[in-house]
Amino acid sequence: MQNKQLTAGDIIGLGFMAFAFFLGAGNLIFPPFAGYQAGENTPFAMLGFLITAVGLPLAGLIAVAKSKGKVMRMLPPVAATVLASAIYIIIGPAFAAPRTSLVAFEIGLKPFIDNTDTIIHLGGLALNQAQLLFTIVFFIVVMLLSAFPGRLMDSVGKVLTPLLIALLVGLAISVMLFASGNMPAATGDYALHPLSKGIVEGYNTMDTLASLMFGMLIIDLLRKKGIEDTHLQTVYLTKAAFIAAAGLAFVYISLFYLGATAGELASGATNGGQILTNYVNQQFGDLGNIALAVVVSLACLTTAVGLVTSCSDYFSELFPVLSYRVLVVVLSVVCAVVANVGLSELISISIPVLMMVYPVAIALVLVTFLERFFRRPKLTHRVSLLVALLFGIFDGLKVAAASMKSFDVSDATPFSQGLIHFVAWISPVMSELPLYDQGMAWLVPTLVAIVVCIIIGHSTKPSSVNA
Structure with a gap:
C-alpha cells in the first residue's frame, strides 16, 4: 500500500x-x-x-x-x-x-x-x-x-x-x-x-x-x-x-x-x-x-x-x-x-526546578545530534546527562537558597535552613567553576564529559563499543 x-x-x-x-x-x-x-x-x-x-x-x-x-x-x-x-x-x-x-x-x-x-x-x-x-x-x-x-x-x-x-x-x-x-x-x-x-x-x-x-x-x-x-x-x-x-x-x-x-x-x-x-x-x-x-x-x-x-x-x-x-x-x-x-507557591519553586532539569534536556539534545561520533553511545548519553544533572542541581540549589534568604530564616523549616547552610558551604568551591555566577555551572563539566567519552570510546577496540 x-x-x-x-x-x-x-x-x-x-x-x-x-x-x-x-x-x-x-x-x-x-x-x-x-x-x-x-x-x-x-x-x-x-x-x-x-x-x-x-x-x-x-x-x-x-x-x-x-x-x-x-x-x-x-x-x-x-x-x-x-x-x-x-x-x-x-x-x-x-x-x-x-x-x-x-x-x-x-x-x-x-x-x-x-x-x-x-x-x-x-x-x-x-x-x-x-x-x-x-x-x-x-x-x-x-x-x-x-x-x-x-x-x-x-x-x-x-x-x-x-x-x-x-x-x-x-x-x-x-x-x-x-x-x-x-x-x-x-x-x-x-x-x-x-x-x-x-x-x-x-x-x-x-x-x-x-x-x-x-x-x-x-x-x-x-x-x-x-x-x-x-x-x-x-x-x-x-x-x-x-x-x-x-x-x-x-x-x-x-x-x-x-x-x-x-x-x-x-x-x-x-x-x-x-x-x-x-x-x-x-x-x-x-x-x-x-x-x-x-x-x-x-x-x-x-x-x-x-x-x-x-x-x-x-x-x-x-x-x-x-x-x-x-x-x-x-x-x-x-x-x-x-x-x-x-x-x-508552585511558581516560586519553578525557577530552581528548571535550573536543575533544563541542563539535562539540553545535554540530551546535544548528545542526540553528536551520536554518530560516539563509539559507546549509551555510555556517553548516561555520563553526560548525569553530569548535567549533578551540576544543574547545584545551580538550582543556589537559586532556591537565594530566594529563601528573603524570608526570616528563623521561621524557615529545618530543611530550608539546612539547604541555605549547605549552599553557603559549597558555594566557595562551586564558584571556582566557569559560569557558576551566571547560573550555568553545568555547561563546561558537561562538555568536558562528552569530549572525554568521545576520546575514551575511540581509544578502545571496536569489539568493546557495545558497552
Missing part, C-alpha cells in the same frame, strides 16, 4: 500548530520585560534568549525527529521513564498548563469585568470566584479540544493559529513603526553579562522541555494521519520545526524591541505583561486591549491543549489501564485545581 503524504498546506498547518503549542502567554510576557531591563544591551540579551527560547526548541524537535521519536532510548529504562515523567509533570499539570489559564484570566478577561476580587470559601480554601469560574470554562474547552487529537492539526493548526499569527503580525508592525523611545542603560545582570542572562531567562519559556513532548506528539499525529514511513515523519517534523522557530523568533524580536524602547510606558512595571498592556492601550485604546486579550487567550488555549494532549498521550502509554480520554479529563481537572490553589 502506498504511503500517504502531506500536502504543502498540511505541512504549513503542522508548522503553525507547533508554533501555537509553543507560544504560551509566558512567551509574550518575558521578552518585553527582558528588553526593558537589558536596554542598550538588548542585542546580546536577545541573542541569548533566542538561543534557549528558539534555537534549543528547534534542536529539540529535530532531535526527536532524528531519533524517530525515541530520544531517550540510550538511557536505562527506569531512568528514561523518570526523566520523561518529570518533564511531562513540570511542563504539564505542575507549572505551565495551569499558568496558561491564570494569565489568560489576568490579561484576557479581568480588564473587562468588574468585581473580580470576590472571594468564596470552599473546604476552608479562599478562592477568587471569577478566576475559579474562568478556569473551569477554560479547561472544559481545553478538554474538548484535547479529547480528539486526530483533529488537532485542523482545529489548531488551520483555524486558531492563523488568527493568532495575524494579530501578532499586526502588533509587531506597530512596534516597528511606533516604538521610538531611547534604549535605557542596562540594569542588574543584564549590565554585567547580558548574553548569559538572556540564555538563562529563556529557560522560563520551558520550550526546550516542551519540544521533547511536542515532537513525540507530532509524530503520533502524523501516524494518525496515515504517515507511517519514519523518513517522511522525520522530514515533516523537521519542516514544522523550522516554521515554528521562525514564528517564535519573529515574535520575540519584536517584543524585545518593544520593551527596550518602551520608555515611560515601562515606568514602574514589574513584568512584561504590564509593559505590553500599556503599549497596546496607548497605541490602540479599547480596540487594542480587545485584540491583546484575544492574542493572549488564543496563545494560552493552544498551549494548554498541546500540554494536556502530550501528557495524556504519554501517561496512557505508561499506564495502559488508563485510557487517553480519561487522562484528558483527569489532567484538565488537575490543571484547573492547581490554577486556583497554591499556584503562587
